[in-house]
Amino acid sequence: MSQQRVTYTPESLLRVAVELFNERGYDGASMGQLAEAAGITKSSIYHHVRGKEDMLRLALERATGVLFALLDEPDATTGRAIDRLRYVVWRATEVLIEELPYVTLLLRARGNTETERWALDRRRELDHRVADLVARAAAEGDLRADIEPRLAARLLFGLVNSVSEWYRPGRSGAGPRQVGEAVAAVAFDGLTA
Amino acid sequence: MSQQRVTYTPESLLRVAVELFNERGYDGASMGQLAEAAGITKSSIYHHVRGKEDMLRLALERATGVLFALLDEPDATTGRAIDRLRYVVWRATEVLIEELPYVTLLLRARGNTETERWALDRRRELDHRVADLVARAAAEGDLRADIEPRLAARLLFGLVNSVSEWYRPGRSGAGPRQVGEAVAAVAFDGLTA
DNA sequence: CACCATAGACCGAACGTTCGGTCGGGCGCT
DNA sequence: AGCGCCCGACCGAACGTTCGGTCTATGGTG
Numbered sequence: 251m252s253q254q255r256v257t258y259t260p261e262s263l264l265r266v267a268v269e270l271f272n273e274r275g276y277d278g279a280s281m282g283q284l285a286e287a288a289g290i291t292k293s294s295i296y297h298h299v300r301g302k303e304d305m306l307r308l309a310l311e312r313a314t315g316v317l318f319a320l321l322d323e324p325d326a327t328t329g330r331a332i333d334r335l336r337y338v339v340w341r342a343t344e345v346l347i348e349e350l351p352y353v354t355l356l357l358r359a360r361g362n363t364e365t366e367r368w369a370l371d372r373r374r375e376l377d378h379r380v381a382d383l384v385a386r387a388a389a390e391g392d393l394r395a396d397i398e399p400r401l402a403a404r405l406l407f408g409l410v411n412s413v414s415e416w417y418r419p420g421r422s423g424a425g426p427r428q429v430g431e432a433v434a435a436v437a438f439d440g441l442t443a
Numbered sequence: 444m445s446q447q448r449v450t451y452t453p454e455s456l457l458r459v460a461v462e463l464f465n466e467r468g469y470d471g472a473s474m475g476q477l478a479e480a481a482g483i484t485k486s487s488i489y490h491h492v493r494g495k496e497d498m499l500r501l502a503l504e505r506a507t508g509v510l511f512a513l514l515d516e517p518d519a520t521t522g523r524a525i526d527r528l529r530y531v532v533w534r535a536t537e538v539l540i541e542e543l544p545y546v547t548l549l550l551r552a553r554g555n556t557e558t559e560r561w562a563l564d565r566r567r568e569l570d571h572r573v574a575d576l577v578a579r580a581a582a583e584g585d586l587r588a589d590i591e592p593r594l595a596a597r598l599l600f601g602l603v604n605s606v607s608e609w610y611r612p613g614r615s616g617a618g619p620r621q622v623g624e625a626v627a628a629v630a631f632d633g634l635t636a
Numbered sequence: 637c638a639c640c641a642t643a644g645a646c647c648g649a650a651c652g653t654t655c656g657g658t659c660g661g662g663c664g665c666t
Numbered sequence: 667a668g669c670g671c672c673c674g675a676c677c678g679a680a681c682g683t684t685c686g687g688t689c690t691a692t693g694g695t696g
Binding site: 637638639640641642643644646647650654656657658660664666 | 668
């Protein structure tokens with residue numbers, strides 16, 4: 251059987267790029283390294299994509315898209331605040347895992363480029379919406395009163411987002427659902443027996 | 444009163460450097476930007492430090508030093524595992540805040556340089572020691588049985604480490620001790636009222 | 637079926653810019 | 667005079683990107 255020439259699409263090349271950006275950091279990753287990882291030359295890359303920052307933009311748009319979408323899901327918008335919050339925590343963990351490379355890149359954005367600054371603005375928007383939900387749950391008396399809702403919101407999303415730093419598909423033992431459930435369990439009920 | 448010429452020491456210059464490295468990422472930060480932030484020229488910097496990677500090394504050595512030191516404190520080495528673990532979680536959060544710029548840089552290290560690879564090795568060592576303690580607490584029946592100790596360890600330090608992403612001295616409302624206590628409280632008892 | 641034109645995917649070389657760092661020196665203080 | 671701290675000019679290497687091309691596959695035409 252003849253060995254066919256592997257060709258890239260913008261999407262498949264983006265996938266390779268995002269893996270490299272996560273491995274080395276966007277600024278630490280060069281187009282030369284991407285060419286090497288993809289097995290084509292630097293100039294070939296420009297046949298498929300407009301440029302380095304454009305790949306970053308596409309990736310960050312995808313990550314923010316899925317995260318905002320989850321906030322509009324029915325179980326995130328109807329019911330008691332504490333139930334909605336539990337759903338958001340569990341579901342955000344699942345979405346983070348499903349789109350791990352893209353969400354990881356978003357969480358690591360620093361602000362050195364226009365694209366990153368846009369993404370950071372979007373993240374702040376997300377954080378505000380979740381913080382509002384936490385404040386609601388606290389107001390309804392379902393959160394412990396000795397921790398300020400703002401602090402609680404930060405710890406919650408710190409916990410969720412930290413999954414991106416260690417979760418590896420196929421290598422973390424637990425699946426997305428299991429990790430999502432564990433994150434929600436620890437967040438609301440803690441680790442003590 | 445005459446305006447005296449501000450001069451740097453290696454340590455005060457390192458402090459400026461670490462702030463910049465955290466703001467833009469180590470790879471995204473240039474020596475030109477450091478010169479600008481410090482108010483001196485690039486060549487002046489080399490009078491005080493050996494080079495860019497050397498500043499990174501000094502910072503990461505400092506961060507790993509304080510984190511390993513806390514694991515050797517009496518309250519972290521004697522007593523029931525669950526009590527030692529509570530102390531470590533609370534104390535690690537405090538230390539992270541006290542040495543925020545240095546620990547933040549450590550947590551963001553990627554592995555692009557020899558120095559970063561060394562630091563990542565040290566972090567893995569730290570993670571192993573804490574994971575051992577979590578396993579001990581689980582074996583003593585003090586942790587919930589439905590979450591694997593390895594997963595519990597990752598979530599624990601995910602929570603602690605995430606503080607570096609939002610805590611800002613003087614701007615987060617709560618002090619190091621309060622945040623440390625909140626982290627430990629949420630980690631072991633959860634957010635639910 | 638053979639030939640040709642076209643398009644898609646690719647490449648080597650080069651560009652302008654930025655990078656970390658060095659060199660040779662000046663200034664102010666003791 | 668000597669030293670510490672500073673600086674302008676410059677360096678070689680690496681960066682992201684562009685330019686002008688080649689190669690291969692495909693479809694149309696005779």
